[in-house]
Amino acid sequence: MRKNLLFTATLAGALLSGCATQSSNTFQAFQPEDLNALVKSGKLVQKTNNFFVVNDSSSSMSRTYLNSADYSGTKLDVEKNLLNKFNKSIPSIPLTSGLLSFGYGPCLSWNSTHLNQAVQNYTPAGFDSAIASLNCSSGGTPLATALTESGHDISNAAGNIALIVLSDGIEEFSPAPAAEALKAQYGDRLCIYTVWVGNDNDAAGQATLQQISDASACGFSTTADSIKDAHGMSEFVKNVFFKAGTPAVVADCSKLDDDKDGVNNCADKCPDTPKGAIVDRDGCWAFRGLLFDFDKANVKSKYDPLIQNAVEVMKLNPGLTVEIQGHTDSYGTDAYNQKLSERRANAVKAELIKQGVDGKRLTAAGFGESKPVDTNDTDEGRAYNRRVEYKRTDK
Missing domain, CATH: 3.40.50.410 (von Willebrand factor, type A domain)
Known part of the structure; x- marks a missing residue:
């Protein structure tokens, strides 16, 4: 009898627990x-x-x-x-x-x-x-x-x-x-x-x-x-x-101009242009093209209005600080173009200081031919690359 009870208890425990099967x-x-x-x-x-x-x-x-x-x-x-x-x-x-x-x-x-x-x-x-x-x-x-x-x-x-x-x-x-x-x-x-x-x-x-x-x-x-x-x-x-959910409606960037520089947000490569700045086709505050002749760094008198615009922008935006960035086309060696771009940036900086802008608000840097924004295979493209841009540094 005792053996039967033991067998029954063992069988019940086995049924309850089952055989453990490992998983992968x-x-x-x-x-x-x-x-x-x-x-x-x-x-x-x-x-x-x-x-x-x-x-x-x-x-x-x-x-x-x-x-x-x-x-x-x-x-x-x-x-x-x-x-x-x-x-x-x-x-x-x-x-x-x-x-x-x-x-x-x-x-x-x-x-x-x-x-x-x-x-x-x-x-x-x-x-x-x-x-x-x-x-x-x-x-x-x-x-x-x-x-x-x-x-x-x-x-x-x-x-x-x-x-x-x-x-x-x-x-x-x-x-x-x-x-x-x-x-x-x-x-x-x-x-x-x-x-x-x-x-x-x-x-x-x-x-x-x-x-x-x-x-x-x-x-x-x-x-x-x-x-x-x-x-x-x-x-x-x-x-x-x-x-x-209902996705937020994304505004058409071609119909927006957040910095109000006349270039829509889709095309604007410089979206934080300060108030009053005259910009180029890319929405950037810059001197381009004939401002600098080939191998030249002097600021021509015919571009005085652009210099005056920069002076007015600095007055309209008293907290504005700017890095003046010089660029060249691809003619010449890298080393020569680097020096030329620095000369162009410093020439514009000197002209702004001469017109009354506090030099502490201005820095100058040259980038040589390293940052073209147009082709260097045409006269027009090279002229567009010979430029000085203003990059605001207060933001």
């Missing part, structure tokens, strides 16, 4: 869709601040996954692959994350649940470590207990919460009441999303997971097959974390 940390190659541009444009607006994954690590997840030729290995391996893809698909938004596994036996330290990652600031690397910690599956399937436990684990989460359940849905007891209690506890802050990772003979479990997501009113149920590729996972991530 080798994941499928995966290139996610990049959602960052949609977030930055305002087309996606974040609605969820926290996500908490409840992962089935019971013995039923040790069975080979048969419902897709894209996966090999156990159902637990598929769960981990999906979580890896999910992790890679989340754009750069502020989140907290956590992960709880459920089952029984050695994989969960002989408890019904195991907290693989407490709720913490989300990082892809941190959550990747949590996924890797799902190292085996064993025991029964206490999903109801896991849902109740997750209610304690997310108690300090601020904002809206996505509870994501991955399972084959094969449960001993209905977890729906636990899901309903969780929803009552957190109200509109909580949405439950379920992912069915099951085979054809697990079809009843899919209905169970649907009941759980229905309990939250704002969640939904999906399948491993639906989110296995980049587009499917991207849609899942969008639905969990975002709502549709």
Whole structure:
């Protein structure tokens, strides 16, 4: 009799714990869709601040996954692959994350649940470590207990919460009441999303997971097959974390002239021109063309109006400081052109000081032929490159 009792107890323990089956940390190659541009444009607006994954690590997840030729290995391996893809698909938004596994036996330290990652600031690397910690599956399937436990684990989460359940849905007891209690506890802050990772003979479990997501009113149920590729996972991530937004209307730059220099923003290469400056076709405050003849640095008297304009601009903008930048075309050696550009910049600086501008507001620099703004293959292009530009240094 005693031997029979011992055999019965041993058999019951084995059925409860199941045989622990190790999982793989080798994941499928995966290139996610990049959602960052949609977030930055305002087309996606974040609605969820926290996500908490409840992962089935019971013995039923040790069975080979048969419902897709894209996966090999156990159902637990598929769960981990999906979580890896999910992790890679989340754009750069502020989140907290956590992960709880459920089952029984050695994989969960002989408890019904195991907290693989407490709720913490989300990082892809941190959550990747949590996924890797799902190292085996064993025991029964206490999903109801896991849902109740997750209610304690997310108690300090601020904002809206996505509870994501991955399972084959094969449960001993209905977890729906636990899901309903969780929803009552957190109200509109909580949405439950379920992912069915099951085979054809697990079809009843899919209905169970649907009941759980229905309990939250704002969640939904999906399948491993639906989110296995980049587009499917991207849609899942969008639905969990975002709502549709209205992008800000981008003004037509060709109709704007922010610095009011007469050159529209699209064409303006110098968008911070000071008030009153006479600019060239690029919107830059500069002396160009015939101001400097070939191999010359003297400021011709015919360009006195441009010098006078610079003096007036300095008066109109008392806080303005300027670097006078000299440039040449490509004729001559680099060394010679460097010296020539410095002579041109200093010639303009001297003329401005002569006209009453405080020299402390002016600096001079030469750039030789290093910064052409037009071709050096034509007379017109070379003339445009022989120039002195004013670059404001007060901003």
